[in-house]
Amino acid sequence: MPLTKKSTLVLVAERAGVSIASVSRVMNGLPASQQVIDRVRAAADELGYVPDATARSLKAGKTEQIALAVADVGNPVYVGMMHEISRVVTKAGYRLVLSSTGSDPLDQIDLLTSLNRGFADGLILSPLRVTEELGQQLRASRLPIVIIGSLPPGVELDNVRADSVRGIALAVDHLAAQGRRRIAFINGPVDTVPGAARLNGYLRALTEQGHPQNADAQVGASDFTYRAGLKAAATLLDQTTPDAIVCANDLLAVAAMKVISKRGLRVPDDIAIVGMDDTDIADLAQPSITSVDLRSTKRARAAAKLLLRRLENPQAPVEQIVIEPKLTVRASSVTGAREAEL
Amino acid sequence: MPLTKKSTLVLVAERAGVSIASVSRVMNGLPASQQVIDRVRAAADELGYVPDATARSLKAGKTEQIALAVADVGNPVYVGMMHEISRVVTKAGYRLVLSSTGSDPLDQIDLLTSLNRGFADGLILSPLRVTEELGQQLRASRLPIVIIGSLPPGVELDNVRADSVRGIALAVDHLAAQGRRRIAFINGPVDTVPGAARLNGYLRALTEQGHPQNADAQVGASDFTYRAGLKAAATLLDQTTPDAIVCANDLLAVAAMKVISKRGLRVPDDIAIVGMDDTDIADLAQPSITSVDLRSTKRARAAAKLLLRRLENPQAPVEQIVIEPKLTVRASSVTGAREAEL
DNA sequence: GTGATGGCTGTAAACGTTTACGAGAACGTT
């Protein structure tokens, strides 16, 4: 039910008795005589004129839109990142277009070709899995792209990532310092970027601590979800008896705790737990979960700013930022600290 | 680092030795001779041509974009809804533009005027607070809008909402059936749409059950968040001793449980808890939380489909859908049911 | 052989802006 017809520059110009060029100039604050300014303003107000974004985009060659593609929209971490990116780009006058790709790498390829249709000025991409073909597409893209997470080999793009190897090391060191000796690991899928990195970090941390590597002490969940975590934790506890578990994710950590309590064991007394990502869930859980903060919102902000920078200066040198993780200690890993909660 | 210059219809036409009209026809599958088709296809491939979305939009008068504005991006419920909407509109060939407004009604006004710039073909809006001015803007809008949640008075738009009055009734009835008599209520801010509806539902359910209304037995958190929930729960327990608490939100429910256990009381033995929204958190919590499922993803899907329908038939009669809630019973409200978990 | 029919294809206009260019007008300088 259109109350008013769409009004254009032409309409406003007619009404104000000036040329369309003058209307455009007034709307954009370019110099004009006071008389013209007043007449145009009045006419525009009466007609409820707002300039058309599409036409402006076509002329200017830019859309004022930034595309965001994250593999796993359900994951609370990505939600936070999305929120932060939205905030930053909105403040800079851009709109955020959500291009939710599934975990399927093909979706990402599709996305990249459709990016060339020019519906956005740039892209922030956080791929779950990187393939050679994705790399090719990335290299071939004409538009600025910022990658959150690891880059495919041979790709030189602005990049922000967490040092998850160091993050796992923080967790392992903390547990070792608490006197834990049999430190197990519940990972996500090893064929994903974060999964591979975290496994790598776990193994290195064990070696550095002088602990033996025990194949039974690590399992990979089929997914970074709570459900998958329940299964993985059960498998782990069937095949070994750790006194601590590092989990690649807060969701996995909650799942582990549930299985542990189901089996009549206590956290942290019998088994200490450390999660990862430091989401709200870590804080909400009972007991609250010590978690490695991979600084997701900080990474998100950095990525957004990187993209904005490149948009205003396409020649800028490629920048690759590594964000340092930080350990937030809570009740799940420290015996006798329960009263410290809340 | 553009590897290839942007290629246009004109370039392709030159290369193929045909007119731009022919190229356009081939790209759109309109009838053409086999010879022309082959030549155009070849030329397009060599040049890596993809049609420009902006130009097409300008000509066609539609952007293939749908805007989504939710007040509280942090809330897990909205995240799920966003995900679902994204899925539906993407499948229909639309892109989703995220217009995160804060809780400030002014943001929504801004959004509505900027919608008239035509950057999207329609809007799905879930306002947290409705004001008279918002209602005016909604009535004046030229573009299709679907509202999730209550409509401002006098606004006739496609609409999807949950029957939260009935939802609360489900919770109260369930608790009453479990023999609970002193059923308290932790609400969110009462000046929000959901807050007002839930309070209303609570009062009505109490009356229908023949329970007395006790002003001490209800508190409103300053926000639908965990932190606010902690404070609200503490206040509630200071001023009354309920044997059950209905919470307007799963986050508030978790907070209540934390405070309860902090005070040495047990859930559900001393106090039964029912949450709302039935998010993952209800399932993850220890004990798991009985929750009123307000069918957020179903509502989201309905809203998306409503908008799609109106986009293809602007004359369709206004439709207002009310989705029935459903109670998911878990451990937090049933004594002796602990073993049923997992 | 003529006219009508129909299928392809090219020309050009249109979508709503921004902006280079040039024409006047107003003003100051000599």
Added chain:
DNA sequence: AACGTTCTCGTAAACGTTTACAGCCATCAC
């Protein structure tokens, strides 16, 4: 009084498509 500057404003082209229209040619019926 003539000229140069400066400022304002209108004309028109351009962004990359889609599409109405008309032209052309081949085919076919008579």
